[in-house]
Amino acid sequence: MATYSIPVGPLHVALEEPMYFRVDIEGETVKGLEISAGHVHRGMESLALQRNYFQNITLTERLCSLCSNSHPCTYCMAVENVAGIDIPERARYLRVMADEIKRLASNLFNVGIMAHTIGFNSLFMHVMEIREQAQDIKEGVYGNRMDLAANCIGGVKYDLDDGIESFLRTQLEEMKRPLDEIYQIYAKDPLITARTKGIGILPKKDAVRLGVVGPVARGSGIAYDVRDKAPYSAYDQLSFTVQTEEAADVRSRALVRLREAMDAISLMEQCLERMPKGPTVPDCLPEIPPGQSVARSEAPRGELIYYLKSDGTDRPQRLKWRVPTYMNWEALHAMMHNCKISDIPLIINSIDPCISCTER
Amino acid sequence: MSTKTTDSPFESIFPDRTIVHTTDSNGNIFGWLALPSAAALPETAKRLAAHGARLCAITAFNEEKFSCGGNMELVYNFDLDGAVLNVSIPVTPDDRCVPSLVNDFTNADWHEREFAELFEVKLTGRDAPKRLFLDPDIDSGVFNRLIPLSSMMNGASTKRLWETIFAETSMPDWAKEAK
Incomplete structure (x- = not known):
């Protein structure tokens, strides 16, 4: 049978952001893959060296839209770690709330796109309708539907009053039932199952070898979640399950994301119940001393890590971050081996790729 | 970060090395291991890989x-069941070469390709790494150069950009005038 190569990207209708895949095909079967990145590299780590610690909160928030809370939050944690800043108890819970509302919206977006890719457009619209409620929460609480501007060094820049708390509780309650309904569809619908079960398999041993993170790892049976293994903010005070699946396919990754979206609602409700009254920022901040620190969080796509090196000035000597998608690209080689051409968009979507994050 | 010396999983892996431990406000453990030279990295990595x-x-x-071409440092962050070990190695101007870890950690590939292209650091123990992000037309080691913020954000190069585009594009005169 003849072998030939097809280009997918860098600009392609199935890709929301530019990435180039050269796929080697034999008949309808994928036999090889080459990934070329670099189409939206912005040099943001270099920009960060030329901005002060406060300005970098704004910069990191603009790395990517879907994880736009994880970046400034983890960056602030790295600064707090190097300077020994303890954030107020109330701010810990408010950081969890901002993280979880973003996780809810991000995961629903991904599984919604999966339905669209399959051609199940009524489900896509159903999911996006539920996600719209998460967007309403963001707009109502933070005044913005994507960049929440929730974090500052030492705490958070927002607080909840009784009116907003009541609005939040109502919105979260209203999302539970429809979320449960769509979970059942993703888990049991024959059309979804036929297109996602046994597709894009990433065996656990390959997941370990490649160091994948987030729902991609958990969908392959690796029970690793930074919120559980190395808790930050108020996660050590809250109850949640590290969601895993064993089948390691596209369906597994979608189910993990959906259950984590449901957990996000529970975590936000727990925050509302347990959050103490009090300040949201410290009375004063120390100067940033020379030194180095690391901070990690569980972004919607997995482990996000920041490394900060300070030389004692008001600007970092080095600020480096590694996003979850960065670790997940190479897994496509394993997932797409011997898959059909028609499954390529579905498999790529199943790692929930974020190219603006990857390339910075 | 506060200093901490107990409960670290790294003490038993490196009983022969001095690791400084710190914790964050949640009690998460960070170990800091400064290696004397890049030559000590492969053996360190092998021990870590053996412990998962x-x-x-x-x-x-x-x-x-x-600076450009001066002393550098590479910091490798490893996770071991929730604790992080940060291993640093010096890179000197005389020997801007470090051993690759791809044999022990497959996922080192992208990281190594990135710092090789941004900082012009050479790697041993693997094939010459392909460019990861930057176009081959861009000089390697670009991260070593100071590029003023205004240039980086195109604030100082807008005119040249358009002049280049006009010169290389068969654009009708009326369109050029409109610009």
Whole structure:
């Protein structure tokens, strides 16, 4: 049978952001893959060296839209770690709330796109309708539907009053039932199952070898979640399950994301119940001393890590971050081996790729 | 970060090395291991791999922030069941070469390709790494150069950009005038 190569990207209708895949095909079967990145590299780590610690909160928030809370939050944690800043108890819970509302919206977006890719457009619209409620929460609480501007060094820049708390509780309650309904569809619908079960398999041993993170790892049976293994903010005070699946396919990754979206609602409700009254920022901040620190969080796509090196000035000597998608690209080689051409968009979507994050 | 010396999983892996431990405000453990030279890295990595550690990230930086060709440092972050070990190695101007970790940590590939292209650091023990992000037309080691913020954000190069586009595009005169 003849072998030939097809280009997918860098600009392609199935890709929301530019990435180039050269796929080697034999008949309808994928036999090889080459990934070329670099189409939206912005040099943001270099920009960060030329901005002060406060300005970098704004910069990191603009790395990517879907994880736009994880970046400034983890960056602030790295600064707090190097300077020994303890954030107020109330701010810990408010950081969890901002993280979880973003996780809810991000995961629903991904599984919604999966339905669209399959051609199940009524489900896509159903999911996006539920996600719209998460967007309403963001707009109502933070005044913005994507960049929440929730974090500052030492705490958070927002607080909840009784009116907003009541609005939040109502919105979260209203999302539970429809979320449960769509979970059942993703888990049991024959059309979804036929297109996602046994597709894009990433065996656990390959997941370990490649160091994948987030729902991609958990969908392959690796029970690793930074919120559980190395808790930050108020996660050590809250109850949640590290969601895993064993089948390691596209369906597994979608189910993990959906259950984590449901957990996000529970975590936000727990925050509302347990959050103490009090300040949201410290009375004063120390100067940033020379030194180095690391901070990690569980972004919607997995482990996000920041490394900060300070030389004692008001600007970092080095600020480096590694996003979850960065670790997940190479897994496509394993997932797409011997898959059909028609499954390529579905498999790529199943790692929930974020190219603006990857390339910075 | 506060200093801490107990409960670290790294003490038993490296009984022969001095690791400084710190914790964050949640009690998470960070170990800091400074190796005397890049030559000690492969053996360190092998021990970590044998204990099931995962490579999280690699950061390269110049000791003098905007120097070019001076002393550098590479910091490798490894996770071991929730604790992070940060292993640093010096890179000197005379020997800008470090051993690759791809044999022990497959996922080192992208990290190594990135710092090789941004900082012009050479790697041993693997094939010459392909460019990861930057176009081959861009000089390697671009991260070593100070590029003023205004240039980086195109604020100082807008005119040249359009002049280049006009010169290389068969654009009708009326369109050029409109610009």
